[in-house]
Amino acid sequence: MKRLILNATFAAGLSLAAVCVSHVAVAQTVELRTEREAAPMAEDPALEARLVDISQELRCLVCQNESLASSQAELADDLRQEVRALIRAGKSDQDIKDFLVARYGDFVLYRPEVKPLTWVLWFGPFVLLLIAAIGLGVYLRQRRALAVPAALSDEARERAKQLLKG
Amino acid sequence: MKKVLIPLVLFMGLVVFLAVGLKRDPREIPSPLIGKPAPHFTLFTLDPGDAKFSPIDMQGQVWMLNVWATWCVACREEHPVLVAFAEKNQVPIVGLSYKEIQPQDPAYKSPFDEKLQLARERSQVWLKRHGNPYVTSVMDLDGRVGINYGVYGVPETYVIDKAGVIRYKFVGAVTPALLAEKILPLMAELKKS
Numbered sequence: 580m581k582r583l584i585l586n587a588t589f590a591a592g593l594s595l596a597a598v599c600v601s602h603v604a605v606a607q608t609v610e611l612r613t614e615r616e617a618a619p620m621a622e623d624p625a626l627e628a629r630l631v632d633i634s635q636e637l638r639c640l641v642c643q644n645e646s647l648a649s650s651q652a653e654l655a656d657d658l659r660q661e662v663r664a665l666i667r668a669g670k671s672d673q674d675i676k677d678f679l680v681a682r683y684g685d686f687v688l689y690r691p692e693v694k695p696l697t698w699v700l701w702f703g704p705f706v707l708l709l710i711a712a713i714g715l716g717v718y719l720r721q722r723r724a725l726a727v728p729a730a731l732s733d734e735a736r737e738r739a740k741q742l743l744k745g
Numbered sequence: 746m747k748k749v750l751i752p753l754v755l756f757m758g759l760v761v762f763l764a765v766g767l768k769r770d771p772r773e774i775p776s777p778l779i780g781k782p783a784p785h786f787t788l789f790t791l792d793p794g795d796a797k798f799s800p801i802d803m804q805g806q807v808w809m810l811n812v813w814a815t816w817c818v819a820c821r822e823e824h825p826v827l828v829a830f831a832e833k834n835q836v837p838i839v840g841l842s843y844k845e846i847q848p849q850d851p852a853y854k855s856p857f858d859e860k861l862q863l864a865r866e867r868s869q870v871w872l873k874r875h876g877n878p879y880v881t882s883v884m885d886l887d888g889r890v891g892i893n894y895g896v897y898g899v900p901e902t903y904v905i906d907k908a909g910v911i912r913y914k915f916v917g918a919v920t921p922a923l924l925a926e927k928i929l930p931l932m933a934e935l936k937k938s
Contacts, residue, residue, distance in 0.1 A: 640774070640897035643771060653847070654888075654897055657887075657888050657889075682892060682895040683776075684775055685777075
């Protein structure tokens with residue numbers, strides 16, 4: 580039993596590792612990615628600060644596991660330019676996010692909106708936790724019911740007392 | 746028996762989830778543009794001169810928009826497939842030449858007219874060598890039209906209906922199977938309506 584669970588855990592861990600590796604591989608082979616030096620700071624620090632603020636919440640479509648703020652992919656650079664232009668045009672953070680979601684979908688948001696489509700994403704883990712907690716409760720209750728009170732004869736109890744007294 | 750079965754079933758469930766997860770392509774992101782009007786643009790075409798193209802020019806036709814570039818490796822693989830498809834099916838394909846001059850190119854910082862001319866020359870040479878499936882190809886030099894279409898990797902292919910609504914999007918090199926089984930039937934259906 581224990582063995583089986585151990586095996587299962589090991590296999591699951593292995594599969595998870597495989598998933599991670601495959602993601603890394605994709606990120607490395609994706610096109611449009613070019614390594615370049617960081618762009619020089621623009622003249623407006625307030626604008627740059629807002630850009631960083633917004634783009635940390637946005638996903639780079641090319642590398643997928645990097646934010647738009649940290650990605651060196653060319654598309655990320657272009658999108659940052661686009662966000663800069665929107666900030667200059669006086670758009671709110673929400674407007675800018677809406678602009679990108681309209682083009683690339685909810686996937687660009689690291690914190691997707693809570694709506695029926697994303698309920699599973701937001702609440703799924705808690706539902707699983709609840710199911711696990713209920714399962715554990717049921718299991719423990721069953722186990723307690725199964726436990727047989729130790730049957731000690733009076734004689735044995737007497738002997739134990741003697742032994743404990745030393 | 747039950748003690749072994751429950752973890753086993755749970756484990757199998759986990760394996761199924763992970764197996765499906767492994768097979769899914771993380772690059773395949775559903776486009777929010779499907780069912781929405783194709784974003785408007787007006788761009789210079791591949792041909793010398795000031796002729797411009799806009800999606801409105803295709804109104805009343807079912808057409809394909811194919812994002813490509815001469816520097817794009819996957820496009821080289823896709824191109825013969827598109828050439829054969831365009832020849833055989835008489836389907837209008839419009840090319841969108843995406844950021845032909847790349848940032849690492851010395852010409853990247855040249856004035857717009859020079860960049861446009863260089864991009865046109867390169868694209869013409871490339872199409873002469875590999876065949877030209879496009880009725881016309883437009884020059885998206887700065888990639889901003891690409892952003893409006895949600896382009897994040899080249900090549901990408903869109904199917905747009907008579908009313909100018911995007912009906913399908915595919916990221917990556919199209920295959921003969923995809924064209925025959927998915928895109929062609931879809932276009933035939935859209936043509937009828």
